[in-house]
Amino acid sequence: MKIYRLHKKQNLPITIDTAWDFLSDPKNLKTITPDYMGFNILSGADRPMFAGQIIQYIVTPIMGIKTKWVTEITHVVHKHYFVDEQRFGPYSLWHHKHFIKEIDGGVEMEDIIDYKVPFGILGQLFHPILVKPKLEEIFNYRTQKLEELYGTYNK
Numbered sequence: 001m002k003i004y005r006l007h008k009k010q011n012l013p014i015t016i017d018t019a020w021d022f023l024s025d026p027k028n029l030k031t032i033t034p035d036y037m038g039f040n041i042l043s044g045a046d047r048p049m050f051a052g053q054i055i056q057y058i059v060t061p062i063m064g065i066k067t068k069w070v071t072e073i074t075h076v077v078h079k080h081y082f083v084d085e086q087r088f089g090p091y092s093l094w095h096h097k098h099f100i101k102e103i104d105g106g107v108e109m110e111d112i113i114d115y116k117v118p119f120g121i122l123g124q125l126f127h128p129i130l131v132k133p134k135l136e137e138i139f140n141y142r143t144q145k146l147e148e149l150y151g152t153y154n155k
Contacts, residue, residue: 002124003093004132007112008139011153012146013106020079022149023098023109024049029057031149032142037061042068051076054087061090061134092116092123105155109146111139 012019022028026045033039038058044055060066069089075135076082079100086094100109117123117131122149 001116003114003116003125004127005134006111006115006139008111008133008143010109010143010146011103011106011155012109012150013153014150016079016100016102018150019100019107019109023100024076024082026055032145033059034138034141037138038066049073049076049082054090055084062130088119092118103155106153 001026021086026041026049030039030041042056042058046055047053051073055071055073057069058066059069067090071084071088071089071094072087074083074085075140081099084094084096093114095114097112098109099112100107113135114115117127119126123131
């Protein structure tokens with residue numbers, strides 16, 4: 001069983017309150033997800049984030065194939081971090097840790113995603129040519145969108 005990791009960091013010139021308010025609101029996922037993915041929340045985003053929260057989405061990650069994705073927010077430490085885990089969706093495992101911390105002149109946001117692709121050896125063969133580049137593209141879009149919304153960190 002091969003487990004992959006995607007690790008991203010981004011600094012933004014905003015307060016920890018602004019960062020937390022944006023990142024901990026599931027409704028903002030649509031803003032930082034590429035339009036072609038057809039991201040749509042079906043349920044679970046009607047309350048402030050809490051441990052045990054179940055959020056259901058529809059996404060279209062590749063080739064126009066709509067996929068239902070169900071995540072659970074498993075851990076929340078206000079203004080520090082939260083964790084979402086896939087309960088149903090395209091991955092065999094999806095464990096996404098979101099950390100934020102104050103730095104001089106802004107915040108550092110860190111994402112650590114541990115994931116496993118389905119379909120055994122076939123999934124592993126497709127990982128470097130399809131899955132990994134798609135995840136990189138999605139998180140690069142997220143970085144760009146957050147800079148458009150909040151500016152570029154210059155320290």
